[in-house]
Amino acid sequence: MQIKDVLLAQGNGAFFYDDQTAIGAGVPQDGFTYVGQPVTPGFTSVRVPASSLSIGLVIIDDTVVWGDMMGVQYSGAGGRDPLFESAQISGLTLRAVAPRLLDVDVSRYLDACAKVFEPFEDRRLPLALEYGVSQALLRAAAHLHRTTMAEIVCGEFNLPLPMRRVPIYCQSGDAREINVDKMILKAVDVLPHGLFNSRQKFGINGQTFREFVTWVATRTSEIGRPGYHPVLHFDVYGWIGLEIGMEPRSIADFICRVADTVPGFTLNIECPADFGSTQAQIDNYAGIVSILDSRGSSARIVVDERCNTLEDIRRFAEAKAAHLVQIKTPDVGSIADTARAVLLCKENKVGAYVGGSCTETDLSAQASVHISVATQADMMLAKPGMGVDEAFSIVGNEQNRLLAMLKRRRTQNENVG
Known part of the structure; x- marks a missing residue:
């Protein structure tokens, strides 16, 4: 067992979640806020402070590696997942994901992701949850192999070590x-x-x-x-x-x-x-x-x-x-x-x-x-x-x-x- 505990910590996103439909319809802007009623389900106002949820994996040597879950600015628009709700995601993480994390070989990154992200109650896990947990799993694999996260990705996908910076x-x-x-x-x-x-x-x-x-x-x-x-x-x-x-x-x-x-x-x-x-x-x-x-x-x-x-x-x-x-x-x-x-x-x-x-x-x-x-x-x-x-x-x-x-x-x- 390489992961012996799972931690969760509430956090902030770096900007705001915005109701794109309401903004596109022309709700007026007053300073940094918008005046008007939200349209997209889940929004209580047109602009909502972004929240995040950190997941920490306690590895067997007591190192803790982290990943962050959050939604995107225009959640619920263009076919995207609905507005990120930390409490809901936290409960689902503890119920569905934490037990799986305690039972995977995190040194094998893609295999670990495949097992942890299997459907729960016949439904795919929220994408924000996958995003945060997969970051933590990548950091765990890098820690166990004493290497960088990029090298884990290169190894898993049979890619050469890169030399070029990305614009x-x-x-x-x-x-x-x-x-x-x-x-x-x-x-x-x-x-x-x-x-x-x-x-x-x-x-x-x-x-x-x-x-x-x-x-x-x-x-x-x-x-x-x-x-x-x-x-x-x-x-x-x-x-x-x-x-x-x-x-x-x-x-x-x-x-x-x-x-x-x-x-x-x-x-x-x-x-x-x-x-x-x-x-x-x-x-x-x-x-x-x-x-x-x-x-x-x-x-x-x-x-x-x-x-x-x-x-x-x-x-x-x-x-x-x-x-x-x-x-x-x-x-x-x-x-x-x-x-x-x-x-x-x-x-x-x-x-x-x-x-x-x-x-x-x-x-x-x-x-x-x-x-x-x-x-x-x-x-x-x-x-x-x-x-x-x-x-x-x-x-x-x-x-x-x-x-x-x-x-x-x-x-x-x-x-x-």
Whole structure:
């Protein structure tokens, strides 16, 4: 028995859970809060402080390794799991998961995940629960093998030790201009998200959005260091479809016009439209991708909504229904499935973006770094929070520390060989 006890600790997420449907419908914002009634089930207000639940595994040598469970900012939207409830998840963890944890070989990571995450009462465990427990299991395996979490992933999936850093993407929240300046001064690889989640922010016919895209490109040349040339990535929460129309060609036309205003930049457009179901999203996104490719556009489509689980990601990747798939880690469930999702995207020659949410924690962000580097994802999100500095520090520093350890490991292996 390698795990001899299980601990739980209530915690905070780094941001807030928001009712996306209510915000999209136009509830007014008053300072940092929203005035109006929530629409999505489970929300008692439009904006709710994010909660988390830590699970600690007490290993046989009395070391405690941790993982964090939480939901994503827009819980309950786009086919996602409902709002995270710590008390409910805590009870289920003690009832269904803790007994299994005491009876698995945690040195064998994928096998342990498979056994711990078997259905309970004929239902899949909540994805947030899988996410947190799988982080703790990964840390336990790394501790027992005296290695890094990334090396455990490489070993389980027969991957070579990575050498390349993964580009980091920062998100601005509503403090767009100030946070864009921070990102440029820190030479962030991909920026700035922008949070265009309402008609007011997107503008009539997308005019406000288009002006912001141009401003970001101009600002990059004004205050960025010589040679700095980031990827521009904007999340529009379906508002191109809502403002311009839901016909794929009209959406592609709009995106091409935006791309033409920032020549020389790669332009990522996340969630250009929400077509209401996973299959409709696949069919229409595949059409948009095909049109953009046929025109040789520098714009790339990024899928988020309606692409949550590993099975969803497989369907999008095989259909070429995106240039880049956001693997939204708490929505995927087990962090082992995040690794599988990256590899699945690579097999289908689709970009893999290890994302997540501003509601996450330092622990979940650090575990995501190890998955991203081990699988050599195309980019990863700086998380948690919306402040840029903290998230960029947590993710960037963890990645640099990891790459330093992997470099030493390669040198040791070469000397032995």
